[in-house]
Amino acid sequence: MQSKNHTHSTSKVAIIGGGIAGATAAVHMAELGLDVHLIEKGPGLVSGPPICHLHAGGNLYREISTEQCIELLKQSIDTARLYPQTINRRPTVIAVPYSDGGSPEELYERLITIQACYAELVENDPSNKVLGEPKDYYKFYSREDLEALKESEQPQLPSKLDDWMIPFAKYTDLDALKFPVVAVEEHGWSVFRIAASATLVLDSIANCTVLTNTQVVGVEEHPDGWFIECVGQDNHAQIYQFDYLVNACGYETGSIDDLANKPRERLVEFKAAYVTKWQECRELWPEVIFHGPRGTPNGMAQLTPYPDGVFQLHGMTKDITLFEDGLVASNESSSQPHLPIRLKSKIQHGWSEDVIVQRSRKAISHMARFIPHYQQAMEYGTPLFGAQQIPGRDDTLRAADVTFEGAHYARVEVVKGSSALEAAMKLVREWQLFDYQDANIESLHPVSMSLNAKNVEEKACELALERNYPQQLAKYYGTI
Numbered sequence: 399m400q401s402k403n404h405t406h407s408t409s410k411v412a413i414i415g416g417g418i419a420g421a422t423a424a425v426h427m428a429e430l431g432l433d434v435h436l437i438e439k440g441p442g443l444v445s446g447p448p449i450c451h452l453h454a455g456g457n458l459y460r461e462i463s464t465e466q467c468i469e470l471l472k473q474s475i476d477t478a479r480l481y482p483q484t485i486n487r488r489p490t491v492i493a494v495p496y497s498d499g500g501s502p503e504e505l506y507e508r509l510i511t512i513q514a515c516y517a518e519l520v521e522n523d524p525s526n527k528v529l530g531e532p533k534d535y536y537k538f539y540s541r542e543d544l545e546a547l548k549e550s551e552q553p554q555l556p557s558k559l560d561d562w563m564i565p566f567a568k569y570t571d572l573d574a575l576k577f578p579v580v581a582v583e584e585h586g587w588s589v590f591r592i593a594a595s596a597t598l599v600l601d602s603i604a605n606c607t608v609l610t611n612t613q614v615v616g617v618e619e620h621p622d623g624w625f626i627e628c629v630g631q632d633n634h635a636q637i638y639q640f641d642y643l644v645n646a647c648g649y650e651t652g653s654i655d656d657l658a659n660k661p662r663e664r665l666v667e668f669k670a671a672y673v674t675k676w677q678e679c680r681e682l683w684p685e686v687i688f689h690g691p692r693g694t695p696n697g698m699a700q701l702t703p704y705p706d707g708v709f710q711l712h713g714m715t716k717d718i719t720l721f722e723d724g725l726v727a728s729n730e731s732s733s734q735p736h737l738p739i740r741l742k743s744k745i746q747h748g749w750s751e752d753v754i755v756q757r758s759r760k761a762i763s764h765m766a767r768f769i770p771h772y773q774q775a776m777e778y779g780t781p782l783f784g785a786q787q788i789p790g791r792d793d794t795l796r797a798a799d800v801t802f803e804g805a806h807y808a809r810v811e812v813v814k815g816s817s818a819l820e821a822a823m824k825l826v827r828e829w830q831l832f833d834y835q836d837a838n839i840e841s842l843h844p845v846s847m848s849l850n851a852k853n854v855e856e857k858a859c860e861l862a863l864e865r866n867y868p869q870q871l872a873k874y875y876g877t878i
Contacts (some may be wrong), residue, residue: 401451404462404766408433408502409432409433409641409642409829409831410433410435410623410639410640410641410642411427411432411433411434411435411436411640411641411642411643411831412435412437412624412626412638412640412643412644413427413434413435413436413440413643413644413646413651414437414626414643414644414646414647414654415437415616415645415646415648415651416436416437416438416440416442416443416444416608416610416646417443417444417445417446417646417647417648417810418444418446418589418646418815418818419646419810419811419812419815419818419821420436420438420644420646420647421436421444421592421593421594421596421600421748421808421818422477422480422815422819422821423644423646423810423818423820423821423822423825424436424510424596424600424606424608424824425480425595425596425599425600425822425843425846426480426490426819426822426823426826426842426843427606427822427825427831428599428600428603428605428606429599429603429828429842429843429844429845429846430832430842431832432603432605432831432832433605434466434605434607435605435606435607435609435638435640436591436606436607436608436609437609437612437614437626437628438608438609438610438611438612439612439613439614440610440611440862441610441611442593442597442610442865443593443596443597443600443608443610443677444592444593444596445587445593445865446648446649446650446784446785447648447669447782447783447784447785447786448589448669448670448671448710448782448783449587449588449589449592449711449783449815450586450589450671450685450702450789451490451585451586451587451685451702452474452477452478452485452584452585452587452816453470453474453584453814453816457611458544459831460500460504460689462693464508464511464512466510466549467508467511467512468512468515468537470517470654470814470816470817471515471519472515472519472739472820473514473598473814473816473817473819473820474816475516475519475526475638476816476819476820476839477815477816477818477819478528478529478585479526479528479563479839480523480819480839480843480846481592481595481846482847482857483591483595483849483850483851483854483860484588484591484592484595484854485528485585485586485587485588486586486587486588486704486874486875486876487585487586487714487876487877488556488562488585488586488682488683488684488703488875488876488877489559489562489581489582489584489585489684489685490581490582490583490584490585490684490685490686491562491563491566491580491581491582491684491685491686492579492580492581492582492686492687492689493570493575493576493577493579493686493687493689493768494576494579494688494689495574495575495576495688495690495696495768496573496574496576497690497696497767498572498576498688498690498691498696498838499691500689501576502538502564502576502577502578502579502580504837505580506706509535509536509580509582509604512535513532513533513535513536516529516532516535517532518852518869520532523815523838524578524840525634525685525838529583529585530583532560534558534583535582535583536580536581536582536583537559537580537581538578538579538580539563539577539578539579539580539581540577540578541577541868544563544566544567544570544572544579545567545572545577545605546752547560547563547567548564548565548567548568549570550564551564552564552565552681552682555763555877556682556876556877557877559581560647560777562581562682562683562684563581563684564681565679565681565683566683566684566686568681569769569770569771569772570686570768570769571767571768571769571770574767574768575768579600581684584685584698585818585876586635586685586702586703586875586876587660587815588858588862588872588874589782589860589873590862590867590872591743591854591855591858591872592768592815592858592859593861594855594857594858594861594872595846595849595854595855597846597861598849598853598854598857599688599845599846599849602845609628609630611630611631612628612629612630612631613628613629614626614627614628614654614657615627615628615629615635616657617643617654617657617658619658619659619804619806619807622641622681622806623639623640623641623642623643623806624639624640624641624642624658624806624807625637625638625639626638626639626640626643627672641806642806642807642808642825642829643658643806643808644704644808644809644810644825645658645660645807645808645809645810646809646810648784648785648786648787649666649737649785649786650733650734650786651664651733651734651787651809651811652664652666652728652732652734652787653733653734654809655733655734655809656732656733656734658803658807660733660803660804660807660809661733662728662733662789662801662809663685663727663728663733663789663790664727664728664733664735664787664788664789664790664811665725665726665728665735665788665790665791665793666725666726666727666737666785666786666787666788666789667720667724667725667726667785667786667788667793668721668724668725668737668741668744668745668783668784668785668786669719669720669721669724669742669783669784669785669786670718670719670721670757670781670782670783671702671710671711671719671756671781671782671783672710672711672712672718672757672761672762672777672781672782673708673709673710673711673758673778673779673780673781673782673867673868674708674709674710674711674758674761674770674775674776674777674778674870675706675707675708675709675775675776675778675840676707676709676761676771676774676775677707677774677775677776678707679709679773680707682703682875682876683701683709684703685700685701685702686700686701686769687700687701688768689697690698690714692714693714693720693834694715695715696715696806697713697714697715697718697719697720698712698713698714699712699713699764699767699768699771700712700713700714701765701769703875704870704873704875705870705874705875706870707875708778708868708870708871709775710782710871711761711762711765712761713760713761713764713765715764715775717757717760718757718760718761718764719761720842721741723738723741724737724738724741725765725793726738727791737785741785744783745783745784745785746756748780749780749781749783754777754780754781755777757781758777758778758781759777762775762776762777776783777852778868779846779866779867779868782865782867782871786813787811787813787830788813789801789811789813792826798826799811799812799820799821800821800824800825800828804826808825808828810822810825819839821875839873851874855872855873855874858872859872859873
């Protein structure tokens with residue numbers, strides 16, 4: 399492999415946490431030929447907060463800066479290149495209802511800027527064209543445009559934005575919306591195919607050791623690195639020695655900071671999305687975002703499509719996706735914010751059936767305000783849930799990656815999963831573990847590039863069933 403010619407292969411790296419951040423760091427470093435140990439307390443990789451789209455441009459977040467949007471765009475493109483089998487190629491529709499205080503015109507300037515940035519990225523490197531042609535990145539639709547599309551039949555395989563807009567035009571209560579609405583090439587992202595891709599890659603690379611069902615109980619710094627004490631399923635403690643320690647523990651990053659005596663301010667927010675099935679659905683939907691003020695009864699409603707009429711729902715209200723006391727902060731005595739016991743119990747022990755039904759039906763009703771026929775949908779299994787960390791004290795931060803403490807310790811603190819590859823590359827550069835020269839993402843990751851769609855989907859379906867989710871969440875959706 400080319401990578402071995404430029405790698406400090408004697409360096410041993412421990413990565414604690416097998417979520418999207420830790421698994422991606424392990425994939426990247428292992429592909430470079432580094433000696434990597436990935437330590438995960440759970441039974442498998444990438445099983446944290448719900449992931450459903452790339453955030454390729456950050457258009458869903460009006461409250462963040464354009465600079466963060468551009469950063470998310472670049473990171474999302476890199477991530478799509480690393481994990482090509484994980485993308486669901488369909489657009490996202492963004493609509494502003496009358497129940498929201500905003501205006502559709504607020505999107506214009508940002509979209510023009512993001513489109514120009516995407517065009518520049520593609521011009522500099524054609525491999526960046528993962529979101530379609532830059533000139534087709536977005537399209538605005540008037541009321542008249544949508545009324546005309548109502549009369550159309552959707553092709554079996556939608557190929558352009560107009561095709562994807564047909565079910566939206568037919569079933570959405572257009573009287574509830576301000577115009578225009580916009581369709582953006584903001585693609586879907588399958589959390590189960592991410593888990594499958596990372597698992598398949600790491601299982602096939604000899605210089606990466608994956609320790610699942612393994613709890614880190616102690617870390618101790620020494621002049622040239624770290625000692626890490628772990629306990630496996632057999633309750634047997636073992637101590638390992640590493641040159642570098644990467645703390646990628648997601649919402650529990652603060653617990654390792656405490657063990658390592660590396661204090662850090664952060665927030666943690668518990669969120670959930672709900673799996674539902676709309677039996678009557680016969681067409682392929684785009685993802686749809688109905689904007690609304692966060693944390694209020696009119697909070698954003700989000701519809702994420704999967705095969706066979708299965709949809710994932712977010713409702714940014716405190717009785718759907720958000721939770722009372724669900725946003726917590728660290729304090730002077732600990733870097734780890736502490737969630738209320740009832741929320742921590744959901745992460746550790748799962749959900750009660752009555753709460754699943756209650757919140758799922760609230761999510762369905764929230765969506766039916768804009769798509770009336772959606773009231774016929776039913777809950778369809780366990781919610782996708784988890785806690786999201788946000789470094790610092792700004793709860794609007796969305797683009798974040800890695801921070802360093804001393805010469806041998808780093809924490810990967812991604813808020814959105816698409817930041818994970820950039821974080822991994824920053825680790826390598828900071829510690830001078832590899833000379834990238836002019837290598838591109840594809841040449842650096844030959845094992846990842848060798849994965850085929852069929853094997854990834856099969857593994858993803860297997861993981862979905864193991865985790866008690868419908869296989870539709872693991873299957874390909876949209877344009878292949």
